Amino acid sequence: MDLGLxxxxxLVAASSQGLGLAVAEELAAEGxxxxxxxxxxxxxxxxxxxxxxxxxxxxxxxxxxxxxxxDVERIVSEGMKRFGRIDILVTNSGGPPAGTxxxxxxxxxxxxxxxxLTSVLDMTRLVLPGMKERxxxxxxxxxxxxxxxxxxxxxxxxxxxxxxxGFSKTLANEVAQxxxxxxxxxxGYTATERVVELAETLGKKEGVDPAVIRSRWEAExxxxxxxxxxxxxxxxxxxxxxxxxxxxxxxxxVDGGWIKGLF
Numbered sequence: 337m338d339l340g341l342x343x344x345x346x347l348v349a350a351s352s353q354g355l356g357l358a359v360a361e362e363l364a365a366e367g368x369x370x371x372x373x374x375x376x377x378x379x380x381x382x383x384x385x386x387x388x389x390x391x392x393x394x395x396x397x398x399x400x401x402x403x404x405x406x407d408v409e410r411i412v413s414e415g416m417k418r419f420g421r422i423d424i425l426v427t428n429s430g431g432p433p434a435g436t437x438x439x440x441x442x443x444x445x446x447x448x449x450x451x452x453l454t455s456v457l458d459m460t461r462l463v464l465p466g467m468k469e470r471x472x473x474x475x476x477x478x479x480x481x482x483x484x485x486x487x488x489x490x491x492x493x494x495x496x497x498x499x500x501x502g503f504s505k506t507l508a509n510e511v512a513q514x515x516x517x518x519x520x521x522x523x524g525y526t527a528t529e530r531v532v533e534l535a536e537t538l539g540k541k542e543g544v545d546p547a548v549i550r551s552r553w554e555a556e557x558x559x560x561x562x563x564x565x566x567x568x569x570x571x572x573x574x575x576x577x578x579x580x581x582x583x584x585x586x587x588x589x590v591d592g593g594w595i596k597g598l599f
Contacts, residue, residue: 341368349373364395375400380398427459432452467516474576480497482497484587559592
């Protein structure tokens with residue numbers, strides 16, 4: 337299937353590893369030029385060089401923390417200087433720490449708001465005017481299954497991912513007339529560095545091996561396994577493509593059936 341993406345320019349945040357990297361690879365395979373981002377310059381350089389060599393796509397890596405407005409402005413500015421425009425925005429970031437309400441400080445909430453919500457607002461605000469002017473754009477916000485079905489001990493993620501969902505749905509209605517779609521994609525338990533870290537955190541808290549935590553998750557998933565990043569990336573590439581031009585305001589899970597609700 338030709339997704340109609342060749343020559344488009346995508347900014348993929350937090351793309352040096354995990355889900356962001358998988359999305360960047362999938363888009364590069366479709367001929368998309370990439371603005372990649374990570375807080376780590378070393379890992380970003382390795383990832384962007386590898387994608388450039390493998391797919392021959394134009395790639396620029398811009399290190400920066402998306403929770404800081406000045407970094408977001410620099411990331412977008414560097415991408416615009418290199419490619420002249422940004423057609424596709426894929427927002428993404430590291431997850432906040434696990435914890436219950438009583439165990440989380442005001443500072444923890446402030447940090448999580450900047451990482452999960454404000455970063456999405458800042459990136460969107462900078463790329464949206466150009467999308468409107470050109471009459472074409474794709475905004476895809478990576479959230480979590482926690483936005484639809486809260487996960488125990490993830491108070492911050494449960495709360496703020498839902499906020500991003502509300503923003504995305506509202507914005508989708510505002511910009512649809514300009515040929516811009518806005519969707520969210522909800523990864524379930526996926527074999528990424530973040531999930532390994534979460535298993536270690538929960539295992540330490542409960543005094544069990546992280547493998548026990550992983551087995552518990554797998555038992556909750558109808559497919560009885562964690563997702564592979566490439567399975568998530570395949571849907572992401574479709575949602576930002578020309579072929580998905582009539583899909584907007586949607587929140588779609590890639591969770592192996594974990595979410596139990598009907599919608």
